Amino acid sequence: MSLHPKTTILKSTVINWGIIGAGKIATKFASDLAAVSNTQLYGIASRNLEKAKTFGQDFKATMAYGNYKDLVLDPNIDAIYIATPHSFHKEHTALCLNHNKAVLCEKPFAMNLDEVEDMIQLSKQKETLLMEAMWTIFLPHYRYVLDLIKNKHFGNIIKLEADFGFHPTYDETSRVFDKSVGGGSLLDIGIYPVFAALSTLGAPETINASAKFFDTGADSECNITFHYKNATAILKSTFLEETHTQAIFHCEEGTIKINGRFHEPSSVTLTDSEGHSVLKEFDTKTIGYGYEIEHFNALLRAGKTESNIMTFNKSKQLIATLDSIRRKIDLQYQ
Structure with a gap:
């Protein structure tokens, strides 16, 4: 090669x-x-x-x-x-x-x-x-939050709370409820709270997880806790209720909140230890997929074979973590 x-x-x-x-x-x-x-x-x-x-x-x-x-x-x-x-x-x-x-x-x-x-x-x-x-990793608001966390704007993260939930009409013929094609809350929407934790806190030391299931065998809800040496991530995905779909980073000296829906173009609220808040908004005129398209186009034009942002290692870490959660909740697709 x-x-x-x-x-x-x-x-x-x-x-x-x-x-x-x-x-x-x-x-x-x-x-x-x-x-x-x-x-x-x-x-x-x-x-x-x-x-x-x-x-x-x-x-x-x-x-x-x-x-x-x-x-x-x-x-x-x-x-x-x-x-x-x-x-x-x-x-x-x-x-x-x-x-x-x-x-x-x-x-x-x-x-x-x-x-x-x-x-x-x-x-x-x-x-x-x-x-x-x-x-999500290419969206301006998320890049902004990653920079704040990297630069310890409010110190280290102590706790992350991230959720994604909505209540689709139950239909056994829908892909969302079909376990054979990977349907269920974990892979469809739980991937976003999990990614929020991995991209800010890294891989957890231990994982606790529990789930509920539809009659099809697909998971209807997952409640997940990542344990780190000095932090905890409380994560949730559900098809049983509407949730705020926020990501809240509780740090040593303040809070960084990505307002709903955190995985798509959104706003960020910064609150310091004295309770003073600032709302940061981002001017995104499209749905938001254009940012990853532009990045991919640049890689293609440069003759690259791997992204320097959404790297192979990030993808492997993400799917390996999802595999670990599935083992915890005894979810098997095949």
């Missing part, structure tokens, strides 16, 4: 994107893709050709495909966003990488650490860019 990243040969200054999967998350991504300069949606693939055509018309895609391989084989496409259910991420990532297509794969990267390691190994073997689409 070359010691230097393989330079990607782009077809033009405009990066042509393809999307695999035409569901809700793909719709949001395509909406923000249209707002990124020198970038266009070239192709959309769905197992249902009519659905792909409708999606393509809505977002002005050049091509629509009734299967994923035809999109991957299109020589005009530079990068592919994978927006299929969790259990297909490894398979679809491998399809793209084996044809030397750069991949931005929606979170969770895959179903478990073994799958993630296989994907990373293939990316390195093919010298082709791969990144997990953990969009």
